[in-house]
Amino acid sequence: MSQFVEEVTIVNKLGMHLRPAQQLVQTVLPFRCDVHLENTNHKVNAKSIMGLLTLAASQGARLTIICDGDDAEEAMSAIVALIESGFGEDD
């Protein structure tokens, strides 16, 4: 069982609000592995929109991504790409 850990910064202006959180959930749901996001205070299940919302990640927030399972590597690439692209939002 493989575990992948990476750090990312939230770049888009309004942070990880409703729409990006939805996008993230939709991105990770198809993967079999467990995905968690962590900041200094919380660790949440990335397949839970509620969990993501409680993270309240605004622009500039540093998050740790933890993927656990067979397809962890693919999941990680997908997530990092999504977050670093600012969830496809322009300013």
Place this chain on the structure above:
Amino acid sequence: MEITLRGIGVSPGIAIGPSCLYQVQTLNVARYTVADPAAEISRFREAVEKARIDLQIITDRTAEELGEKHAAIFGVHMDMLSDPAFSPEIEKRCKEESLNSETLVQDWMDNYSKVMEQIDDPLFKERAMDFIDVGRRILSNLMEKEVDTLDHLEKPSVVVAHDLTPSDTTNMDIANTLGLATDGGGPTSHMAILARAFEIPSVVGLRYLAKQLKPNDDIIVDGTKGFVIVRPNEETIKHYEEEKKRQDAQRLALLEASTDGPVSTIDGTEVTTLANIELLAETQMSINAKCQGVGLFRTEFLFMNRSSLPSEDEQFHSYRKIMEAMGELPVTMRTLDLGGDKIIPSLNIDQETNPQLGWRSIRLCLDRPDIFKAQLRALLRASTFGNMRIMFPMITGLDQWRESKLVVDQVKEDLTARKVEFNPNVPIGCMIEVPAAVEIADKLAIECDFFSIGTNDLIQYTLAVDRVNPRTARLYTPTHLAVLRMIKRTLDAAKEADIPCTICGEMAGDSMLTELLLGLGARSLSMSSVSLPMVRAEISNTRIPSAKTLIRKVMDIASVSEITALLQTRSETRDTMSIYLKLNEEKKNSSEDVG
């Protein structure tokens, strides 16, 4: 037992009916253990399934009525229902602790909304509402009670709330809202403006109403006198039903009696009466009320209750519809006047300590030319579809006026270069609503095409009163000598420079003050459509020389209470209503004779 509570009447009329308490707080949840957790889980799942079906219906309906964007939030609520942090957690607790579903859902709601509320970022903090919204939906399914939301009332009701934010009111079920009564709020808060626009009897500033109300209580709202009666007894109900019938008949008579076009005083002075509106739906109401145009079109509605700014095209389509609805009648558009109680998350404005004196309105627009120009482009493009004027709110100085005007010129150049059609002769004016502007009104009048006196804000800034704060709302007194002097100075400056000057704001719609304003020199008044018939009647029952005499008397009295008493006596002497009704009767009788 019948209770009477006193507040501030903000929208005239009487409403009698069942109350509907709108509260963003927890339903009374019973807590107990269950003998059969499996059965309880089934019950829970049924409630969730019902919620899912209801949400789908709501999503579809909202998408149809208001567009995809507004419907998206309900999609999010549906996603929450399938969220691993929701059902699995609750079902697990049920199995382990044998607690009833209501308790578990309530705990879940409390837990998540608490976490969200502790977040500083206002955008995220707002999301606490989503947890509460979804939780309440499930709870009401479990408890088999209807959810209290304003966008769909089960039956015609008087809506009672501690507070109604602008967002609360934008989706109101207008057709079924008989009346509104809130603990907080002031006469010129957003909710009050909407109530008048839709002619819904309303009272604000009741302080303790929401607490007193029990489920299924009937309630009477007297929006004219400013009080509510909870659990009225039969006699009271009967009295109010008769009073309501009488008032409705009077209003109808007034409307029938009033003629089209400008109203003239007894001695033949023409006075223009215009309407203040903000929604397309109000254009027809204002035309029915015989307005000569729109004296103030508030553009903020387009910017509210959404997560992103409206595009230039979106704005253009809305402005165009308004222009087309009003035909040849003039429409004065006010550029974005954001701030105070009209909060818009899409602009991500930090919490200011003093929003009324802060970054809002024309200041915001000059700092954000992207927003300002987009609105101006949209307005100018729409100007070819009717008779448009544009005005800037909250102008505090000549430099600011010139800067704003310059942006309009730049936008015109840009449109011309791109060969986009617009009316190059759109009059550009400003609102006089800040004491500084009154002081230099003579200088401004030389450069503006017209003035519009915004009495709401002018009174606020002059008397240093927060209009929305129920504790200070009573200090908001339009008949203060300082206010009257300011209005006079502005009217004089406009006259000197030979530019039109309209008084908009609630004062213009107060028929008790009509003679006063005419005496000060006002010849153009803009108000909520609901106030038009009575004010028009007052104008036609006025002699300008008498109005001027009244002013001489009033300007000598510095006390608000004395001035108010004087106006009260004057109103009784003038007896406009009975004269008007008598005229109407005579008209009807004479036409019957002829016919």
